Each structure stands twice: as C-alpha cells, then as structure tokens.
Amino acid sequence: MDAAKSGDTVLVLPGTYHQSVKVTTPGLILRGMGNATVLKPAPKATDDCGKRGNGICVSGTKTKLLKGVTVSDLKVTGFSRAGVLAVGTDGLTVRRVTAEKNAVWGLAEERSQHSAYRENAVRNSGDAGIFLANTITAEQGATDTKGTLITSNRMENNRIGVTVRRLRNLTVTSNDITGNCAGVFVVGDENKPKAGALTVRGNRVVKNNKYCAKTERLPFLQGSGIVLTGAEKTDVTGNEVTGNSGTSPLSGGIVLFKSFVGATNDNNRIRDNSLRDNSPADLINQETAKRGNAFAHNFCRASKPTGLC
Template sequence: MRWTTAGPVGVVAVLAGLTPFTTAGQASAQEGGAYGHGHRTHVVRPGHSIQAAVDRARPGDTIKLLRGTYDGGVLVNKRLTIRGAGEKTVLRPGGIDHCAAVKRAGTGICVIGRPGHPVKGVTIEDLTVRKFAKNGVFGQFTDRLTVERVLAADNGEYGISEFNSTRGRFAHNWALNNGDEAGFYVGDIANAHGTVVTGNRSTGNAIGLLVRHARNVKAWRNELVGNCVGVALVDDGQKGGQGNTKVWKNNVSKNNRECAAHEEVPPLGGTGVLFFGGDHNLIEKNVVKDNRGRLPYSGGIVLFRGTPPLNRPARDNLILLNVVRGNAPFDLVDNSGSRTNRFRRNLCRTSNPAGLC
C-alpha cells in the first residue's frame, strides 16, 4: 500500500444490480431525445477495440459494450460514458495496454487528466474489470468521475480508485479480492469536494475503503466485510493531512483477514475502523462488529498517530452512536496521542483506555 504515492448472497445482491439492456444493431448512432445535443453512441462488440471507439468519440458520447469479453488497458482523457451490459461485460488483460502510455500499466480503465486540467464528467458503469496486474478502474486528475455497478475483482492493487480528484461518485459497486491495496480508494487531494462512496460492497481486500491524505469525503451504507481492515483514514505526513470525512451507517464487520507488512505499511488484520492520524472526522451510526485480531492495530474502532515521518496525532474526531460489539482485543481504542477525540453514546463493552464506552 503506497501511502506516499499516488458470500454467495452478496454476489447475488450486487450482480442483480448490473442489469443488461437491449443491444444495438449499428456501430454508431445519433442520440437525440430530450437532450438534442447530437451526442453519439458507439457500439463495440466483443473482441473489438474499446480504445478505438474512445479515440473516435467526441466529448459527451457514449461507448456501449455488449455482453462478452474485451481487452482492457483503456485510456480515457475526455468526457465520455462507457456503459456495459452488466456483469457479463468483462474487461481483462490482453492486447495493447494503452494505460502504459500514462505510466499506469496493468489497469483495466484509466481516466487521466493533468494538474490543473482534470478530465471532467467521465462515467463508467455496468461492467466487470478483472485480473489486472495493478488496478481495476483508476482515476487521476479527474472531476466528477462516476463509477456505478462495476465489479472490480482479482486485481493486483486497487479495485476502484481516484487520486488527485474531486467530486467523484462510487456507487453500488463491488470490489472483490483486490490484492495489496484497497477495494475503494480516495486520496492525494487537499479537498475532494464531497466525493461520495455509497452502496458498495468491499470484501477480500487489504482495506475495504481507504481515505488517505484527503478531506471532505462522504461514505455511507457500504458493506465493508471480510478485509484485513474495513475502513482506514490515514494521515501520511503530507501537507494538509487527512480529515473532514464522514463515515456513517456502514456495516464494518468481520474484517479478520491477515495482511503481511507491505512497503512502509505494518502488518494489518482484525480491524474495523482504523485511524492513522486524521482530524475532524465523524464516525457515526455504523455497525462495527466481530473484527478480531492480535496485532497492535486490531479492534473495533482504533485511533493511532499518523504514519512517519511526522506521526501527527489523530485529533478532534467524533465517534458517535456506533454499535461496536464483539471486537478484539477491544471495541474502542484511543492511542491517538491527543485528548481531543470524543467518544459519545456508542454501544460497546470494552475499551482501551477504560471508560470510552
């Protein structure tokens, strides 16, 4: 996890949301309707090049993918919608990796802008990105990147992520078994301007949801189950820190996988919500249950100092009205280096120090 750089029932529930639609019979069609802007739909059939359609498209166009298998490594640098036909539209490695041209080799779909010139309004929906060496869907220097009803599975690092980006929306996706990093990631931005992470499922990852060096992120009604850590809020020492993030009404349970030390990250496992530093965050009305481990960071909701070199305290955070039960070694842990964190009206039994429940 590069802090310093940029069950069967669950399957049915998530994939049921990836609803196929009627296929089109022509390669490119004019869209009219109520919008009347002349945007086109480019239909790409299995085995044909998504990148060719992206290159041919004008800003505002839609790339429509039918059921079947396609080569990934698709680079997007203009406002487009890429829409599949549900979970049976699958991008996997093969052919030319166009993301390598922007130093993001091993990525299914990379949406890449430039500092001060973000790619705006890209939407990716109703498809699967699977078995890429690095990332499923990766955004950098984007604004209003939307990823919905996407299954990101068995990728080597991140499932669905945005770096240096604002106003993103990750909704109703599933991140499954994505190697060394996080199922969902928001980071490396002083102000994410309300990036939304909602209605997702994340399981089998190192971290279910990672918010690192970012402010103003909102995460609610996610299922973060069966990872090494459910949610991690991380101040890695960069200017501005991490904070002003609201995490509420999530199920953060049974995150009991074990992850070995990785680069500068210590071993992780058995943690529901983990703070490495961070300030003015709100953790409210979550269910944080049965996260159990024997590591220093294990437990239900656990506050530690930020990472080296600054090791800034976790401060001015509010942990409110959470159900925190059955976690080990403790439901609540405050090893934050600060006395400004508030634990209020949580339903829990054990804490370190005593008296937080």
C-alpha cells in the same frame, strides 16, 4: 472510444475483451451490460493504460481536470495494478462496476474532486478495494475533494476495504465491508493540512479478519474495523462494527492509531456507533495525550482505555 465525442455513450456489449481503455473525452459514458461485459488484460498491452497494468484509465491533465465521465455496468478483472484508475477528474461517476482480482486496487483515484462511487462490488484486491488519495506517489498535505461520495458499495476479501489517504471533505456511507484484513482506513501523515474534515457514517463493517503481512509503513493487519491514523475533525457515526478480531497493533472495532511517523489524531468525533465482539476492544484510543477526540453515545462493551463506551 477514439471516435466518441463529449456527451456520447459508448455501449459495450456482452463478451470478454482482452484490452484496456483510456477515457480522455469529457462527458463520456462508458457503459457495459453488467457482469456479462468483462475487461481482462491483453496478452501484450499496446496502450499506456494497459502497459501500466490498469483496466480503465480516466485521465485529465495536470492543468485541466477531465469533467463529467461515467463508467458503469461492467467487470474489470486480473489487472496488475488497478481495475479502474482515475487521475485528474472532476465529477467522475463509477457505478455498478465489479472489480475483482486486481493486483493492487480495485477502484482508485488521485488528484480528483466531486467523484461518486456507487453500488460497486470490489473483491480480492491486493491492496485496497477502493483507494482514494491526493496523489499516489508524492508526499504532500491533504487536498479537498469538494464532496466526493463512496456509498452503497460492497468490499470483500481485499487487504483494506476502503482507504482514504490525505484527503478532506469526503463521505464514506452505507457500504457493506466484510472479510478484508481491515475495513476502513483514514490515513494522514506528517504533512499539512491533515487528512480529515470528512465523514464515515452508516457503514456495516463486519468480520474483517483476513490476515495480511506487514509492509514498509504498517504492521501486519488482521481484525481492524475502522482505523483513523493521523486524521483530524473526522465524524465516525452510526456504523455497525462487529466481530473484527486480531492481535495486530491496529486490531479492534474503531481504532485511533498514532502513526509510525508521529502523526496524531486530533478533534475526531466517534459517536452513535453500535459495536460488539471486536477484539482486543470495541473502541481503542492509542493517543496518550488529550487531543480533543470525543467518544459519545456508542453502544459497546469494552474499550481501551476504559470508559469510552
């Protein structure tokens, strides 16, 4: 990795490697040989990526985005933070990566744009399987990802399958999301601009009924399919949302949840979704005032309030 130049491919042969990897070279391809190439934590990490508990770090700087990196065809498991963490990237591709049993996130990024997450398998993450945010630590308004894509991934047995936090202009499509405490979260807060202007389309969100204890900002999670909280102008369309059942305030098929910090959902479009066997209802809108949220042509049986199906 240290010797690689822009445009090079670093091919990692089958084996188990007890180390972390930091990518700072633009245009680099880091490719393994599928699940036979395994990265696990070192007994004692010596690099800053490993010391922070991450498996692969793709890192730009605060003043210059790292462009055109690809990470593919390998497995990252057992890290105390994230399997793959990208910070300050442009045009990152993460493809056919298995991220398993990482303590916080499977695949995560912040301050990045034009990313593509394709055909990955993410299981048993302590928080989100795929976690994308404007910044992980700071409180500020949503930023434009300029077309980031999360597609054709499988998220299973995580706390949340996919979390999109304080971002805009992004698509989550054609993913298989099952067995998590919650399927998809689109999260905003009191900062401006709001999260939103994005699309959640054509996903299979089934039986996300695992139990997860409450946190500082959320109640316990169980049985949530797709949740919007503090989001605006988001299209939720053509999804199959089935069998998500629980008694959490966020339980249900597709839920518009007014956040605990008072951020409302405004002008979102929930349409052409197929929902069944979700409890307490297939569609739930917790906004008490009219906020311009539109429900149309959804196939479902029960909603709160009534009349949304």
